[in-house]
Amino acid sequence: MRISNRFNFLFFGIAILICCLWGNFNNSTVYSAVPSYTTRVSQIAQAPNGEFIQAPLPYDYNALEPFIDAKTMEIHYTGHHGGYLKKFKKTIEEHPELKGKTLEQILGNIDNMPSDIRTSIRNNGGGHYNHTVFWAIMTPNGGGEPNGEFAKAINDSFGSFEEFKEQFKAEAFKRFGSGWVWLVRDKNGRLEITNSAGQDNPIMEGKYPILGTDVWEHAYYLKYNNARGSYVDAWWNTINWDEVNARFKESQTV
Numbered sequence: 001m002r003i004s005n006r007f008n009f010l011f012f013g014i015a016i017l018i019c020c021l022w023g024n025f026n027n028s029t030v031y032s033a034v035p036s037y038t039t040r041v042s043q044i045a046q047a048p049n050g051e052f053i054q055a056p057l058p059y060d061y062n063a064l065e066p067f068i069d070a071k072t073m074e075i076h077y078t079g080h081h082g083g084y085l086k087k088f089k090k091t092i093e094e095h096p097e098l099k100g101k102t103l104e105q106i107l108g109n110i111d112n113m114p115s116d117i118r119t120s121i122r123n124n125g126g127g128h129y130n131h132t133v134f135w136a137i138m139t140p141n142g143g144g145e146p147n148g149e150f151a152k153a154i155n156d157s158f159g160s161f162e163e164f165k166e167q168f169k170a171e172a173f174k175r176f177g178s179g180w181v182w183l184v185r186d187k188n189g190r191l192e193i194t195n196s197a198g199q200d201n202p203i204m205e206g207k208y209p210i211l212g213t214d215v216w217e218h219a220y221y222l223k224y225n226n227a228r229g230s231y232v233d234a235w236w237n238t239i240n241w242d243e244v245n246a247r248f249k250e251s252q253t254v
């Protein structure tokens, strides 16, 4: 009898394990190696129950002055990011089967999302992800030079930090209209500077965004008017290199 109980325990234990592994396999995305809610963005952009949330800014609206003015920060955080999140949550509510998915799982599978909400996910889910990264990689008293393994990777890939910044700024001018400029790690482990339209982002192409800047006019027009290049130059003074280095390390795990 006791042996039979042990056998049952072992049998059902193995069966449950196989089911769990199969479930993970079926949910596989470009980020399948990262369990739910453990990525740096998921921990900020989602509550432990999976609900999408806008975390408080980790600094005051005026904390990034003189590089980014307080009014721009307030409108950007509350009006723009807040607006994307509100619409994204409404979109997800229309498709309960997406509940419990991480942002990465949703955006990484954009082409397989229900056709009636794909555009909204692209714009509003993308907007939620992009702005969550943007706030996290800035900090008061930021700037200076990259550190850690990331600094070496920049030198190896672009020759120097100065050259990297030049190429990044040039990419900002390639984006006609609204969008983002990114440093990404591609599937082969190469660092690459890219840009995207609207609220698209590299996850939609299976790439990991290490850092990115918002080149929508709402991000800079109040202070810099149409001088996008001046805004990008100033933006480097806000960068939280510790966070960027952590994102670089995370990019190697997905």
Ligand SMILES: [Fe+2]
Residues within 6 Å of the ligand: 076, 080, 131, 214, 216, 218, 219
């Ligand atoms: Fe923005």
